[in-house]
Amino acid sequence: MRRIQKLLGALWQDRRGNFAAIFAIAIIPVVAAAGATVDISRAYIVESRLKAALDASALAVGGATGMTTSQMQAMAQSFFNANYPASKLGVPGTLSVSQSGNVVSLSVHAQLPTTLMGVVGINTLNVSATSQVTRMGKKLEVALVLDNTGSMASGGRMTVLKTAAKNLITTVSAAATNPGDVKVAIVPFNVDVNIGTTNENVSWLHWDEFTPSGGGGNGNGNCNIIQILLGLCNNNNNSNSHAGWEGCVMDRDQNYDAQNTFPPPNPGGSNATRYPASNSDSDNSNCNLQTIMPLSTNWSALNSHIDAMASAGNTNTTIGLAWGWNMLTQGGPLSSAAAPAANLDKVIVFLTDGDNTRNRWSNNSNTINARTTLICNNIKAAGIKVYSVRVIEGNATLIRNCATEPGMYYSVTTASELTSVFASIAQSLSNLRISR
Structure with missing residues (x-):
């Protein structure tokens, strides 16, 4: 027993192995602290x-x-899975969704396996996120001012534009809190715009620069007495026949070409604020153009109208913007727009793929660009927001400056990019805002 007591006493007093024991004990919180930083x-x-x-x-x-x-x-989980690569992160997340009035709330919870914190018994970390979207309840009027010139036929530009424009309509239409809160108009343009031959006798047209040709039109103008008595033809106040007119109109007199002054004077007054009826070119290209479609909530008809667009003719962006502005102006020609209001956003989405090449007076790009600059400035001064999109070609400075602000200008180098650009614009236009 004395020997055992002596041995234990010697071990108790021996300090040579203490450092290893102390280090072994001390390393645990060090590893845990490092693991906490990483995890x-x-x-x-x-x-x-x-x-x-x-x-x-x-x-x-x-x-x-x-x-x-x-x-x-189910819809939220599908979108979440598409945007959150759980297979790469190794941390699946499960969503919950609730709705109260115009507010939609979402939350997600996930468990992250730890790496080094397991040494102190912490094997997972709870990770969560929340999001809340509020439908703003604002109303929206959008005019899609779309280049339908011949160059849009190249590189699949028109095909992609049609898909992108229809996707935009789908997105903004879904954002309406109440039926009728969102309306969309379509304004195809090249050198002219096509208002449709059914508007042949409106008072805001004039025919002084129109040269009649055989066929076409509604046959009004120079009628004989037998035709009038039989109801087959009716004269109007214009001295020229309208035969051959296919529905296109040109720029108004300057400076009305860059304004939306309306209504025009009574019949017999000045033609300055009226739109001149346009002859087709000899190759019939410039009025081979889809008609304008005023503001509408008929989404199917709007999509069909876009599908019917075709590429032809030269470029005059001023007249496209003028008619986009008309579509958003209460009391304007062919317009069903509401009066400006605090809860109503009026927006033009303007797309072109080339330089201005021709208008009513000139084929000089710089001269025509000056008219485009003027109307862009006037539209923005009227409180209308402008998104501008340049597709591969065109005067970048002119198109960029037409946008309300730099972030509302887009320039794409391939037609395929239009899909994401229009999706971005559509999201900006929708009445949804991340509120938390």
């Missing part, structure tokens, strides 16, 4: 990705109407 950094990255994907899901379901909560849940 918490990973958690922040996951949280950021969760938040971004959740916001995208919230905007998607926030724009949907007439859906049950379970349908919204």
